[in-house]
Each structure stands twice: as C-alpha cells, then as structure tokens.
Amino acid sequence: MGLLKVENALWLFVDVENLEPTNNGAERAIRPAVLWKKTSFGSQSENGSIFVARMLTVVSSLRSQNRHVLEFIRETIEANRQGNSTPSLIPRDSIPCPSSDSFTSGKIDTDDESISLVA
Numbered sequence: 001m002g003l004l005k006v007e008n009a010l011w012l013f014v015d016v017e018n019l020e021p022t023n024n025g026a027e028r029a030i031r032p033a034v035l036w037k038k039t040s041f042g043s044q045s046e047n048g049s050i051f052v053a054r055m056l057t058v059v060s061s062l063r064s065q066n067r068h069v070l071e072f073i074r075e076t077i078e079a080n081r082q083g084n085s086t087p088s089l090i091p092r093d094s095i096p097c098p099s100s101d102s103f104t105s106g107k108i109d110t111d112d113e114s115i116s117l118v119a
Helices: 003-010 024-040 046-064 069-081 098-102
Strands: 107-109 116-118
Touching: 024 046, 046 069
Parallel strands: none
Antiparallel strands: 107 116
16 A cells, blocks of 8 residues: 555644544553563463463553452452353443454453463
8 A cells, every 4th residue: 555545644733623643552562462462472282372462452451441450350260150241341431332342351262271371
C-alpha cells in the first residue's frame, strides 16, 4: 500500500482533538511485555505463548482501568469454578458498542492440565 493512499490518516491528529501524532502511548503500553520477553527468554511452547499474551493483556487492561489484577484473577477463577459468569475486562463505565458482543470475559479454560485465560 502506497503512502499516498493513507495520507489523510497521517494528518488525522490535526483535525481530532487530543489525538497524539506519535505512537509513544502504544510503545509505552507494550514495554512491560517486551521487558518480560527479554528477561525470561520468552515461552517454550505455543500454549505458553498464548497464556503469556492473554495474561499480559489482562494485566495491562486492568492497570489502565486502575483495577486490582489479583482480585480480578481470583474472581474469575472463583466464578468459573462455581459455574457463574466471569468478570469482564471491558471498563465498567464504558458505553456498550455494537461490537461488544465480540468480546468475551476472562473465562478460564481448564480442559487440559494447565489453566489458561481464553478469549
């Protein structure tokens, strides 16, 4: 795709208030994952990689909402074991959007020997 095809998107920050012209926010958001991968040498299996990706998503989502990570994980496991619906990662004060049905809460998959959060 040529740069000229997306030229309007390149200048969107000029027209949209509070839209940053850089990806600095995104870079800061993924930094913990990059540091984890660097210091732990990553995962040694596909299931491990999926689990880490999901846990990093849970942690970053909850922290951005100033919610307690361990409390959320405890509530999720407890609800799953009791057969109840699990808590949602969607902000509590957000307005539902048409695509919100595509999101699922942090359901726990315990079909195999390991516990992993599933999307």
